[in-house]
Amino acid sequence: MAHNIETERWGRFELRTSGPSGGNPYADVRFSAKFRYGNRTVDVSGFYDGDGHYVIRFMPDTTGEWTFETDSNMPELAGIRGSLICTEPSARNHGPVGVDRIHHFAYADGTPFHPFGTTSYVWNHQPEQLQEQTLQSLSKSAFNKIRMCVFPKHYDYNHAEPERFPFEGSLAQGFDFSRFDPSYWRKLESQIEALQGLGIEADLILFHPYDRWGFAKMSAEEDDRYLRYLMARLSSFRNVWWSLANEFDLMHAKTMQDWDRFFRVIQENDANQHLRSIHNWHHPGLHYTSNAHWYDHGKPWVTHVSIQHHDLHFVTDWRKLYRKPIVVDECRYEGDLNHGWGNITGQKMLACFWEGAARGGYVTHGETFLNPENVIWWSHGGKLRGESPARIQFLRSIMEAGPQLGETAVDFEWDAASAGVDGEYYLVYFGESRPGYRILNLPEGVTFTVDLIDTWEMKVTKLPGEYAGTCRVDLPGKAYQALRIQKVKK
Amino acid sequence: MAHNIETERWGRFELRTSGPSGGNPYADVRFSAKFRYGNRTVDVSGFYDGDGHYVIRFMPDTTGEWTFETDSNMPELAGIRGSLICTEPSARNHGPVGVDRIHHFAYADGTPFHPFGTTSYVWNHQPEQLQEQTLQSLSKSAFNKIRMCVFPKHYDYNHAEPERFPFEGSLAQGFDFSRFDPSYWRKLESQIEALQGLGIEADLILFHPYDRWGFAKMSAEEDDRYLRYLMARLSSFRNVWWSLANEFDLMHAKTMQDWDRFFRVIQENDANQHLRSIHNWHHPGLHYTSNAHWYDHGKPWVTHVSIQHHDLHFVTDWRKLYRKPIVVDECRYEGDLNHGWGNITGQKMLACFWEGAARGGYVTHGETFLNPENVIWWSHGGKLRGESPARIQFLRSIMEAGPQLGETAVDFEWDAASAGVDGEYYLVYFGESRPGYRILNLPEGVTFTVDLIDTWEMKVTKLPGEYAGTCRVDLPGKAYQALRIQKVKK
Numbered sequence: 001m002a003h004n005i006e007t008e009r010w011g012r013f014e015l016r017t018s019g020p021s022g023g024n025p026y027a028d029v030r031f032s033a034k035f036r037y038g039n040r041t042v043d044v045s046g047f048y049d050g051d052g053h054y055v056i057r058f059m060p061d062t063t064g065e066w067t068f069e070t071d072s073n074m075p076e077l078a079g080i081r082g083s084l085i086c087t088e089p090s091a092r093n094h095g096p097v098g099v100d101r102i103h104h105f106a107y108a109d110g111t112p113f114h115p116f117g118t119t120s121y122v123w124n125h126q127p128e129q130l131q132e133q134t135l136q137s138l139s140k141s142a143f144n145k146i147r148m149c150v151f152p153k154h155y156d157y158n159h160a161e162p163e164r165f166p167f168e169g170s171l172a173q174g175f176d177f178s179r180f181d182p183s184y185w186r187k188l189e190s191q192i193e194a195l196q197g198l199g200i201e202a203d204l205i206l207f208h209p210y211d212r213w214g215f216a217k218m219s220a221e222e223d224d225r226y227l228r229y230l231m232a233r234l235s236s237f238r239n240v241w242w243s244l245a246n247e248f249d250l251m252h253a254k255t256m257q258d259w260d261r262f263f264r265v266i267q268e269n270d271a272n273q274h275l276r277s278i279h280n281w282h283h284p285g286l287h288y289t290s291n292a293h294w295y296d297h298g299k300p301w302v303t304h305v306s307i308q309h310h311d312l313h314f315v316t317d318w319r320k321l322y323r324k325p326i327v328v329d330e331c332r333y334e335g336d337l338n339h340g341w342g343n344i345t346g347q348k349m350l351a352c353f354w355e356g357a358a359r360g361g362y363v364t365h366g367e368t369f370l371n372p373e374n375v376i377w378w379s380h381g382g383k384l385r386g387e388s389p390a391r392i393q394f395l396r397s398i399m400e401a402g403p404q405l406g407e408t409a410v411d412f413e414w415d416a417a418s419a420g421v422d423g424e425y426y427l428v429y430f431g432e433s434r435p436g437y438r439i440l441n442l443p444e445g446v447t448f449t450v451d452l453i454d455t456w457e458m459k460v461t462k463l464p465g466e467y468a469g470t471c472r473v474d475l476p477g478k479a480y481q482a483l484r485i486q487k488v489k490k
Numbered sequence: 491m492a493h494n495i496e497t498e499r500w501g502r503f504e505l506r507t508s509g510p511s512g513g514n515p516y517a518d519v520r521f522s523a524k525f526r527y528g529n530r531t532v533d534v535s536g537f538y539d540g541d542g543h544y545v546i547r548f549m550p551d552t553t554g555e556w557t558f559e560t561d562s563n564m565p566e567l568a569g570i571r572g573s574l575i576c577t578e579p580s581a582r583n584h585g586p587v588g589v590d591r592i593h594h595f596a597y598a599d600g601t602p603f604h605p606f607g608t609t610s611y612v613w614n615h616q617p618e619q620l621q622e623q624t625l626q627s628l629s630k631s632a633f634n635k636i637r638m639c640v641f642p643k644h645y646d647y648n649h650a651e652p653e654r655f656p657f658e659g660s661l662a663q664g665f666d667f668s669r670f671d672p673s674y675w676r677k678l679e680s681q682i683e684a685l686q687g688l689g690i691e692a693d694l695i696l697f698h699p700y701d702r703w704g705f706a707k708m709s710a711e712e713d714d715r716y717l718r719y720l721m722a723r724l725s726s727f728r729n730v731w732w733s734l735a736n737e738f739d740l741m742h743a744k745t746m747q748d749w750d751r752f753f754r755v756i757q758e759n760d761a762n763q764h765l766r767s768i769h770n771w772h773h774p775g776l777h778y779t780s781n782a783h784w785y786d787h788g789k790p791w792v793t794h795v796s797i798q799h800h801d802l803h804f805v806t807d808w809r810k811l812y813r814k815p816i817v818v819d820e821c822r823y824e825g826d827l828n829h830g831w832g833n834i835t836g837q838k839m840l841a842c843f844w845e846g847a848a849r850g851g852y853v854t855h856g857e858t859f860l861n862p863e864n865v866i867w868w869s870h871g872g873k874l875r876g877e878s879p880a881r882i883q884f885l886r887s888i889m890e891a892g893p894q895l896g897e898t899a900v901d902f903e904w905d906a907a908s909a910g911v912d913g914e915y916y917l918v919y920f921g922e923s924r925p926g927y928r929i930l931n932l933p934e935g936v937t938f939t940v941d942l943i944d945t946w947e948m949k950v951t952k953l954p955g956e957y958a959g960t961c962r963v964d965l966p967g968k969a970y971q972a973l974r975i976q977k978v979k980k
Contacts, residue, residue, distance in 0.1 A: 336926035336967035340905020343925045345969055370926040370967075415830025435833045436826035436860045477826035477860075479835055 004065075005084045010095040010108060012236045013058045013084050015068070019077045021052035026229065027178045029054070031077050033070045037062055044271045046070070046077075047232035050182035057236035059272050060086035061095070061108065096238040096274060097201055099303055103325050103360055104404040105275075114399045115327060116353075116392060117145035117203065117364035121246070122153040123381030124191045125162035134381025135194055141384060142393035145201040147243065147329060147364065150188070150230065154212040156339070157374050166226070171213055177222040185233055196239040203241045203329070205279075206230065206262070209250040217253045224265050231269035240274050242266055243306060243329070247281035248295060256295070263301040277306035279329050297322050312352050312417070315361035319407070326361035328352070333378050334386040335368030342368030342378065346387030347456065347480065351431050353392055354455050354482060358417035358429035360405045365392060394458040398484065402427065410441060426485040429455070436477040444469045446487055453482040460484070494555075495574045500585040500598060502726045503548045503574050505558070509567045511542035516719065517668045519544070521567050523560045527552055534761045536560070536567075537722035540672035547726035549762050550576035551585070551598065586728040586764060587691055589793055593815050593850055594894040595765075604889045605817060606843075606882060607635035607693065607854035611736070612643045613871030614681045615652040624871025625684055631874060632883035635691040637733065637819060637854065640678070640720065644702040646829070647864050656716070661703055667712040675723055686729040693731045693819070695769075696720065696752075699740040707743045714755050721759035730764050732756055733796060733819070737771035738785060746785070753791040767796035769819050787812050802842050802907070805851035809897070816851035818842070823868055824876040825858030832858030832868065836877030837946065837970065841921050843882055844945050844972060848907035848919035850895045855882060884948040888974065892917065900931060916975040919945070926967040934959045936977055943972040950974070 007013040020029065031046035033056045046056040054077055060066055063086045070080040089095065095108025097115075105113040118141070123134045138146070152162040161171060164184035169175030192202045206227065209216050218226065234240055244262050245251060259278060266276060278295045297305040298321075305322050308330035318326045333342045334349040349365065356363035367377040367386045375382040405419035405427060412418040412426070415433040420426035423443050442448055450463040450473055463473060466488060475481060497503040510519065521536035523546045536546040544567055550556055553576045560570040579585065585598025587605075595603040608631070613624045628636070642652040651661060654674035659665030682692045696717065699706050708716065724730055734752050735741060749768060756766060768785045787795040788811075795812050798820035808816045823832045824839040839855065846853035857867040857876045865872040895909035895917060902908035902916070905923040910916035913933050932938055940953040940963055953963060956978060965971060 336924050338925050338927050338929065340903050340923055340925075343905065343923045343967075345922060345924060348922055413830050415833065432835060432838055433830055433833045434826050434835060435828050435830075437828050439828065477833075 003083055005082075006087050007060055007084050008087050008093060009063050009089040010059055010061065010093055010238045011089070013060060014236075015046075015056040015058075015070075015080070015082070016049075017054050017070075017077065017080060018052050019054045019072075019074055024178055026180055027225065029077070030073045031056070031070065032072070033058070033068045033080075035060070035066050035068045037064065037066050042271050045228060045232040045269055047229055048180075057233070058084075059096075059236040059238060060084065061272070062086060063088060092199065093238070096272060097241070098275065099325055101404060102323055103319055103406060105304075105325055112400075112404055113144070113201075114396065115145045115201070115362045115364075116142050116396045117147060117327070117329065117362070118143040119147045119330065119333070119364060119366035119378055120381040121147065121149045121205070121208075121379045122158065122162075123379075124148055124188060125152045126380050130375065130380060130382055131191070133383065135198065137382070137384050138195075138200060139198050141389055142396045143365065143389075144199055145203050145241070145364070146195065147203045147205060147246070149205040149208055149246065151208060151211065151215040152213070153208070153210045153379060155210040155379070157376055158210070158379055165213070166215075175214060177214075177218050178225065180229055189233070189237070192234070192237050192240060196237065201239045201241055202237070203243050204234070205243045205246045207244060207248070207251060207254070208246040209252075216251055220258065220261070223258070223262065227262060227265045228269050231266060235270045235272050235274060238272075242270070242274055242276045244276070244278040246279050247308070248278050249281045259295055260299070263299070267301050275303045277302055277304050277327070279306045280308050283309055297324065310352075312355035312359065312361070312363065315356055315359035316407075316417075319360055326356075327364065328356055328361060329364045330366065331356075331363060333366035333368040334388050335376075335378075336370055337368040337376075339368070342366075346391070349386070349388040350391045350395075350455060351480065353388070353395055354429045354480075355417045355431055357395060357399055357405070358419055358427045358482065360407065360419040365389065391456065391458060395455070398427075398453070402484070410443070412440070413438070420485070424487050426483070428483040428485070430475075430479075430481050432479050434477050434479050434481070435475050437472055437474045439470060439472050440467065440485075441470050442468055442485065448485045448487055451484040451486075452476070453484055454478075454480065455482055456480045493573050495572075496577050497550055497574050498577050498583060499553050499579040500549055500551065500583055500728045501579070503550060504726075505536075505546040505548075505560075505570070505572070506539075507544050507560075507567065507570060508542050509544045509562075509564055514668055515544075516670055517715070519567070520563045521546070521560065522562070523548070523558045523570075525550070525556050525558045527554065527556050532761050535718060535722040535759055537719055538670075547723070548574075549586075549726040549728060550574065551762070552576060553578060582689065583728070586762060587731070588765065589815055591894060592813055593809055593896060595794075595815055602890075602894055603634075603691075604886065605635045605691070605852045605854075606632050606886045607637060607817070607819065607852070608633040609637045609820065609823070609854060609856035609868055610871040611637065611639045611695070611698075611869045612648065612652075613869075614638055614678060615642045616870050620865065620870060620872055621681070623873065625688065627872065627874050628685075628690060629688050631879055632886045633855065633879075634689055635693050635731075635854070636685065637693045637695060637736070639695040639698055639736065641698060641701065641705040642703070643698065643700045643869060645700040645869070647866055648700070648869055655703070656705075665704060667704075667708050668715065670719055679723070679727070682724070682727050682730060686727065691729045691731055692727070693733050694724070695733045695736045697734060697738070697741060697744070698736040699742075706741055710748070710751075713748070713752065717752060717755045718759050721756060725760040725762050725764060728762075732760070732764055732766045734766070734768040736769050737798070738768050739771045749785055750789070753789070757791050765793045767792055767794050767817070769796045770798050773799055787814065800842075802845035802849065802851070802853065805846055805849035806897075809850055816846075817854065818846055818851060819854045820856065821846075821853060823856035823858040824878050825866075825868075826860055827858040827866075829858075832856075836881070839876070839878040840881045840885075840945060841970065843878070843885055844919045844970075845907045845921055847885060847889055847895070848909055848917050848972065850897065850909040855879065881946065881948055885945070888917075888943065892974070900933070902930070903928070910975070914977050916973070918973040918975070920965075920969075920971050922969050924967050924969050924971070925965050927962055927964045929960060929962050930957065930975070931960050932958055932975065938975050938977055941974040941976075942966070943974055944968075944970065945972055946970045
């Protein structure tokens, strides 16, 4: 049927064919394919796309010739064979992002990926024109990851009814959780592709508690079918991450066992093993008297730690505890909202980014300014209004110019966040501390330059001279300063 | 010998007599008295003041006639009898401070005491002129409690040798820990009296680890004798509190059992049962992986909780855990020192004070600005240079105009620190949060006024109208704002 179709590495091969449309094909028809490369076999699930159309999508990860053969419980869908030629990736295609060197991320081609995420939960459920504006804003921003929901959102400032739903039905008439609405999914796919065009990873939130439609209270069978359908449709998009939930611990209809099962269903059905995590509401460790607990990020199917927490100091501990990349996917949002999670200053938002980075972790942005239109970036997208995004851009340029950072043997004292690569590079962030000078205990026998970085003013000043061993740096006694210490290249 | 001498209530009665001066009277002579009022007896220890002088000091707490009779292992010091008339206290004498209503403090006459402490560890060990300047600075400040050490301090910026020591001897020749130096103690007493004249409580630190003289490593017998001597000399001063240590957990020569014993020795020898606590260095709860622990403030002889911690959020938890007054006796210091504990901004220092107050706790100030003379308030006293003291004064005026604050049934949301008296008074502090408006859920059937307080600008603005039940207040979307909500008096 399809032969020697060219697909670039980490691109998407798609096989479309026809089959039965009677009954409920979403529930009743099994359709899959085996893709083969030499002795290797990859199992890929297909999906029903409505109107008698059946689709298999496949993201090849190795250049050369792949063959495939379909399988199905419907004779007309089984035994379809073909081949494809996987070619070199195009210039801006580095493949999907995965974990790199325990605490970091890299694209599949080895290019380091420093996530600078933002949050716009349901920008994809907004009117077309607003979606365009959001993509425009993103294209000019620092952000290369966005947290966004599959399901629409019911919450303050979020009461409009969206145009499309993942399932057939409506709020008034109810939903059939056993039948998907392909038009919703095609739209979501075009949104994910638009993000890919901008170099942005879609951190897709698969469940969330802010719900008036019943999506947060489906049965186990419905949940699992939804996840399998989603994997079949979306796992071939190289820029998706799976966030099992936003604030999972507010979804009172689900148990820890449900979340375990969801992780396994995803593992079994994602041919490309995209990044997987889950995001909390409670803050264990904040209250001595709190019994709250998180989903155990130590479980093997959790690829990286996605945390809601306002205190970036803990990043150092979390790195040691989990030995996975730490992404603080909510540390409160820059804005002036009535709600406490949405009214921090730009200074504080930026300080979270710097502290997280200088502890070897990653931080996600959000913005919540009151405005007469009630179009708020955190949920709807639109325009960025805050003071932090430009400064996050500046931080991103600093981070991408340096190596991936980890714990160092050099102790820069407890009031500074610091990370680096021993003997090569150190990033030291003082935050609200403002020492008038500091004695550094750099390694002996290596010579360093020291840059003073004013993180708010976005200025880098090279301090005079070279530094080695125990040495003194004079500092401006001003908040929000950082040091970048780099080995002199001989 | 002494008859019907008049001593005001909570003043100091002193009996001086002569006795043996041979051998070591500090170690060998027992001298005490029983003071009787009706059927009540108070045991009071005396002390040797050098040159053959023996002294009994007594602070009467009840007006009327008291009689006394001495006891001693030396015949000439035993059986001395007399009486005193305890008169009404003078206008500014409210008695010693004690615990009031579980979480607060009051003077013995019932006047509430809101501690607004500062820290000047060894101002009392500095040259005379500098001591005068410190007292001058204090007299114009908000501070009504000062943390200060009995022993001199050895640490960065603290290398000068003091003039006097609690014991006979010198660094060069060594010290005799069994012989006190009365001239040191008389000076300390005059310093405590000078503070009393300014309405300032002396939070005396009895041990500390910053030592080059051996005071941190005395034997158990020497420690206990030192404590008994100190109680005999100082417990009749109404403005003393006992802080068993600064950073007790850095005194590696002492065990938890030693600290328990010190508390008991003090309990047994302090006829006036002054406030007692102990101050930590480690921060349990900050690191998930930390094993640090505090002295257990729950033990019955600890009157109030004295904590070093930078995060005032915990005050709410500590109140519930300990059911004692919470005093955060170090939350880092305003300044620009090289050390992390001494380089926070005035904004942050003030925010600690407000957050502590608005959670029903108390916070202590300190200041550490680099200067060419190396005279730093935190240790030496001198001049206050920071931006926080004037604003702490403003907070003090707010707190003293209101009631003592506790947990309320009204929830002002988690991003605000709040405390009050239900139905009467609420203090709500937003800190770095900056909501553009807030929905308040005040009690129904009561009418309130709302004052917006700009804590940094020190401005109180009465918001228009009156407020009751669920109501909205418009806020400036600016950091460091507070609300004072007061029942309208009919």
